[in-house]
């Protein structure tokens with residue numbers, strides 16, 4: 001695929017939303033302060049042995065709940081136009097439903113106002129995986145459609161409190177990821193009777209209902225708002241040009257991106273392959289629900305980190321579909337990364353670093369990826385790369401500050417990704433922004449602090465949690481200084 005910018009005069013417009021991203025649970029800390037209620041992730045950190053590498057918890061992390069002004073000053077120093085962050089549902093509503101915690105509203109008001117003082121546009125995500133624990137214990141969280149009303153009530157509180165200053169809203173972050181986290185570990189969470197392998201699809205159904213209802217409520221409360229959810233997944237490349245590999249690629253899109261994007265952007269309903277698989281256990285969506293889901297997004301937001309190859313499993317797709325004990329069932333698409341220069345020379349990645357083996361520098365494929373999204377789902381809507389970023393291999397094992405702060409692979413990722421987005425723009429993709437993950441090292445979920453995504457280093461053993469700029473911070477800045485319209 002030609003990585004070529006046909007006309008060097010192409011540039012990002014002054015209104016291009018280039019920025020950085022984060023999420024509440026990964027940076028805030030202060031988990032017991034100012035009336036915050038627990039979320040499922042507090043339990044995963046504190047009670048479930050070895051759920052996270054070294055049993056790290058997010059009790060303190062970056063202490064951004066208290067250091068947000070300093071953090072925003074450093075984000076402003078980058079020169080970015082946008083900051084994407086999430087609200088903690090259980091900070092705003094400690095029980096997930098019912099009373100609203102005014103201290104939390106005041107806090108996020110100040111975060112938003114500080115952004116605006118720096119001319120940084122806030123993009124607010126309502127839910128980035130931190131389900132209020134009470135809702136998980138009461139009815140199973142996203143496993144139950146009971147969550148729909150609670151989510152919409154929470155959304156309504158956030159829209160009413162912040163909607164006068166926040167235009168861009170994401171309802172949920174990466175439903176594929178948090179739905180596939182079900183079933184949550186036994187013993188620590190109440191057991192619900194849905195078979196383990198079906199749970200993710202019950203969750204997905206609740207997400208589509210909650211998202212679409214929150215979307216319509218948001219549009220009625222804030223007519224000028226721009227609302228979507230963040231989908232995720234890599235660009236899927238057929239390993240060979242066989243028909244079977246093409247089918248494998250299609251099934252992989254269906255069971256990942258298409259599971260949410262076909263309903264929201266195309267039809268109101270699941271892709272046929274997903275619908276066939278779930279027909280025996282999941283209730284069909286009603287006509288009215290499908291109508292409400294279809295079109296419930298103003299832009300297309302995708303966390304577009306990487307790419308993978310897909311191919312048919314041994315014995316073929318039909319044999320896999322006939323055998324529910326095949327580990328690839330029901331997707332029945334196999335995936336791999338190859339590392340040779342013959343594949344385009346794109347695969348530098350932390351492959352040997354177990355926590356981030358999914359992530360490779362595949363920036364050559366970004367133009368094709370964004371064209372695919374435009375042609376398949378966006379339907380003329382603007383597209384935002386709502387997360388992209390890189391884990392420098394073995395960064396967490398380095399001991400000398402000068403080594404930690406020099407992150408050449410992350411630099412080359414941001415450099416080449418930025419140029420690749422410019423190519424996509426020059427090809428006609430309606431790309432309006434990109435949000436780098438992340439402005440600071442943070443709590444990388446089950447990987448704890450063993451995988452780092454920050455453009456700034458944090459020494460988590462120093463109680464003051466000082467931030468240090470890594471080289472990639474300056475690379476990201478200079479990429480936009482070079483390519484931005486003067």
Ligand code: GBH
Nearest residue numbers: 023173174177232303355358387437444453
């Ligand atoms: C994003 O997800 C998240 O939104 C963000 O919170 C996170 O910090 C960031 O990525 C960096 O990871 O270990 O092989 O089972 C990106 C999509 C989906 C990628 C789950 C990792 C696990 C793959 N992620 N996936 S594996």
